[in-house]
Amino acid sequence: MNLISGELLGISVVLPILNEERYLEDTVAAILAQDYAGEFEVILALGPSKDRTDEIAARIAESDSRVILVANPTGRTAVGLNVAIAAAKFPIISRIDGHAQISKNYLAIAAKLLANTGAVNVGGVMNAVGKNRFERAVATAMRSPLGVGASRFHTGGSAGPADTVYLGTFSKSALLEAGGFDERFTRAQDWELNFRLRKNGGTVWFDPSLIVTYRPRSSLRALAKQYFQYGTWRRAVSRSHKGSVNLRYLAPPTALVINLASLILGALFSPIFLIPVAIYLFSLVLGSLIIGMSLFEKIFLPIVLLTMHMVWGAGYLLSPKRLKVGGQ
16 A cells, blocks of 8 residues: 555545536545545635536535635636646545546555556546436447447456556656646646656556546537547647557547548449448447447437547547647
């Protein structure tokens, strides 16, 4: 375990918060209920929310002295995380999102993994769980290789070194040595930070025993916006850090180009050119019938999967060069 003079190291749990009135109380309650025997604090970096988030956060902080509120006027995730980290007093930093919920032993397992593996960041499974039918369909897609590829933090897998992990529990010293979160990134901050941690010689470690419940987007429009930003900013990471391109991330833009070419050539010349897009759509339908947990999911999953793939690919291809940041 992480020990100093026989005592467990303290953990600072940091959360960037913006418009989280639906989930904030449950999220913080799950953190405060941790069975970790050492000290820990919860730092909420509050952005300019337009709902009752600030009111709820103030009430939580008033009822428990372990909860600390700091301001993040920009509302940007990376800025909020860095502000919270600057206010942290403990040598372990655990990053949680305002719409996520951690298992009761999450901090205890994460601290033990940091000590036993020598890693600078440990993370686990992004366990997508929806509340309504649409969210459950998105959750099914996010937990399947058909939706997100073979990423272990989505689909599970064996413990070991990884390129990136979901959220993460960090050695604060390694985090600060790497420069913290790059505030120029709107999305993909985790992937970009983990790239720098690994470049500095650190190990990023995945372990499936670390489970975080994630709430998917509640509408197709919100899902499309999310995945367009994912693609856009993942391209920015690849521009900034040469050698960081992963074949898994090239699959959506490649599929988008092939499908568009298939449709255009099929319309202009011969229906035979429609075969690639027909195969792709058939695969989505067949895959949805296999992984769908309900009749609604089996019917609606092809639309969800199509949105995730094509919009992510569009974001990657249309990512403007001005998003090139932190060049090496």
